[in-house]
Amino acid sequence: MTAQRKVIRDVIWGSDGHLTSEQIYFLAKEKMPSISLGTVYRNLSLMSDEKEITRISIPGSPDHFDKNTVPHQHICCAKCGRLEDVELPGLGDLIKNAVSADVISYSLSIKYLCPDCAAKARTESGSDRP
Amino acid sequence: MTAQRKVIRDVIWGSDGHLTSEQIYFLAKEKMPSISLGTVYRNLSLMSDEKEITRISIPGSPDHFDKNTVPHQHICCAKCGRLEDVELPGLGDLIKNAVSADVISYSLSIKYLCPDCAAKARTESGSDRP
DNA sequence: AATAATAATAGGAATTATTACTAAAAGGAG
DNA sequence: CTCCTTTTAGTAATAATTCCTATTATTATT
Numbered sequence: 001m002t003a004q005r006k007v008i009r010d011v012i013w014g015s016d017g018h019l020t021s022e023q024i025y026f027l028a029k030e031k032m033p034s035i036s037l038g039t040v041y042r043n044l045s046l047m048s049d050e051k052e053i054t055r056i057s058i059p060g061s062p063d064h065f066d067k068n069t070v071p072h073q074h075i076c077c078a079k080c081g082r083l084e085d086v087e088l089p090g091l092g093d094l095i096k097n098a099v100s101a102d103v104i105s106y107s108l109s110i111k112y113l114c115p116d117c118a119a120k121a122r123t124e125s126g127s128d129r130p
Numbered sequence: 131m132t133a134q135r136k137v138i139r140d141v142i143w144g145s146d147g148h149l150t151s152e153q154i155y156f157l158a159k160e161k162m163p164s165i166s167l168g169t170v171y172r173n174l175s176l177m178s179d180e181k182e183i184t185r186i187s188i189p190g191s192p193d194h195f196d197k198n199t200v201p202h203q204h205i206c207c208a209k210c211g212r213l214e215d216v217e218l219p220g221l222g223d224l225i226k227n228a229v230s231a232d233v234i235s236y237s238l239s240i241k242y243l244c245p246d247c248a249a250k251a252r253t254e255s256g257s258d259r260p
Numbered sequence: 261a262a263t264a265a266t267a268a269t270a271g272g273a274a275t276t277a278t279t280a281c282t283a284a285a286a287g288g289a290g
Numbered sequence: 291c292t293c294c295t296t297t298t299a300g301t302a303a304t305a306a307t308t309c310c311t312a313t314t315a316t317t318a319t320t
Contacts (some may be wrong), residue, residue: 002296002297002298004298005297022293034298034299034303035298035299036298036299036300037299037300038298038299038301039297039298039299042297042298114316
């Protein structure tokens, strides 16, 4: 465990989760200004491989990293991009039943309009002057 | 419907599905050598928006495009990258029940070892000389 | 059919996210 | 402390995709 890796780890543990590599890089830089982007990427990949953190892949946006390693999925607002956790009990079984071969991993991403953006969209389309 | 768009459409319809933008570009170029990559990308995005085709996003590999617009999911071999369709009846309901807000779209991608690659892995690890 | 207005294209530059490379620094075993 | 391995910082390179612009095609209008 190098000092750099500890800083990265602390940034992720000190957050609410769902940070991008870039966000982690800038937060880590506050604690250790000499840290380099390559180091952040390499450590994030290593930590994902070791299942210390989870890599979240969302189509059309950069990868996010989650301190929560308990299986769960994510919903992503189509407008603002904000991520929220969502539990889908039964998804694992559903997949196991449908796929005969051994599953290595799976990832589900759901696009929706978050309450904030949905409210904004309503007022905009509802008002007289668009 | 421009000539270019028709060529792109024909390439996709003439395939088994699951082509990348690059593959579509090169196949389209055979029928229309002047076609440009930007045109292919733009038309694929338009056609996806109009739901004439489906964009398949797989973490770690370029987008693929599918002529099959009936809801279904994909399994991707972790070794060779080959894509196969998989039906997951009940997934839509599972998501609807878990997410209170309106869902715009969702996509599931499953990583596994395809039969061919699994066989290769077995003979390699099983033999005396690795 | 000629002309004007609009939309789409080809070709290339630019962007984004990420990985690869390399020389220097750090860390550990003996 | 010295040798050996690992990791780092910094930079260059890559991959996929988007953006830009002058040109070309298409459509509408007269």
